[in-house]
Amino acid sequence: MRLAAENVSGERGGETVFSGISFVLEAGEALTVTGPNGAGKSTLLRVLCGLLPMAEGAVSFSGGGDAFPDAGAACHYLGHRNAMKAELGVEENLRFWQEFLGHPHLSPFEALEMVGLGDIGHLPFGYLSTGQRRRASIARLLVSYRPVWLLDEPTSGLDKASEAQFAELMGVHLEDGGLIVAATHLPLGLTGARELRMGQVQA
Numbered sequence: 001m002r003l004a005a006e007n008v009s010g011e012r013g014g015e016t017v018f019s020g021i022s023f024v025l026e027a028g029e030a031l032t033v034t035g036p037n038g039a040g041k042s043t044l045l046r047v048l049c050g051l052l053p054m055a056e057g058a059v060s061f062s063g064g065g066d067a068f069p070d071a072g073a074a075c076h077y078l079g080h081r082n083a084m085k086a087e088l089g090v091e092e093n094l095r096f097w098q099e100f101l102g103h104p105h106l107s108p109f110e111a112l113e114m115v116g117l118g119d120i121g122h123l124p125f126g127y128l129s130t131g132q133r134r135r136a137s138i139a140r141l142l143v144s145y146r147p148v149w150l151l152d153e154p155t156s157g158l159d160k161a162s163e164a165q166f167a168e169l170m171g172v173h174l175e176d177g178g179l180i181v182a183a184t185h186l187p188l189g190l191t192g193a194r195e196l197r198m199g200q201v202q203a
């Protein structure tokens with residue numbers, strides 16, 4: 001499998017935020033996207049999975065067969081926001097996402113166990129602490145299989161132990177032939193990851 005970006009530009013509010021972004025990522029590889037606030041890291045992730053239109057250039061995904069014919073289908077997007085309903089139970093939220101995203105992988109309970117939240121799946125998501133919310137959102141990556149994980153500041157709010165646990169989960173995903181693109185200001189513990197440094201903030 002391979003994700004490629006060729007000379008991609010992104011816009012927000014009609015203004016160019018970045019341009020000329022190119023990379024090729026193969027199965028088992030990770031790319032960290034770094035740069036100052038406002039450089040366009042989140043915008044790039046959203047462009048890669050088709051949540052925002054691309055101003056110029058091309059994004060392609062190949063090798064995913066009928067199940068993952070293009071980047072939109074192949075990408076699991078973990079944004080800044082957790083995208084969970086506060087009034088629904090944690091497991092209920094994960095069940096919703098599993099049905100929505102398809103390609104079921106771990107059960108919601110198993111996924112919560114993997115992030116150390118196996119005992120609180122019955123609680124409303126809104127009751128969880130900031131770090132627990134992030135961990136429950138990370139569990140979303142495990143309930144449905146998608147080969148490309150697009151992660152926006154994935155470890156924000158996590159304690160050291162949870163950071164290490166997540167680094168392990170990312171390592172397993174890469175060993176299984178997955179791909180990861182992660183926007184971050186912090187080291188993620190991804191050994192061998194390449195780095196894409198995005199430029200200066202647009203005036």
Ligand SMILES: Nc1ncnc2c1ncn2[C@@H]1O[C@H](COP(=O)(O)OP(=O)(O)OP(=O)(O)O)[C@@H](O)[C@H]1O
Nearest residue numbers: 012013017035036037038039040041042043044202
């Ligand atoms: N809806 C919008 N309309 C206009 N401009 C926007 C919109 N959303 C974001 N921007 C601008 O686009 C630029 C890039 O934002 P983006 O969130 O991609 O940056 P970032 O590199 O992820 O920043 P951070 O490190 O702070 O998360 C910023 O200057 C931001 O103000």
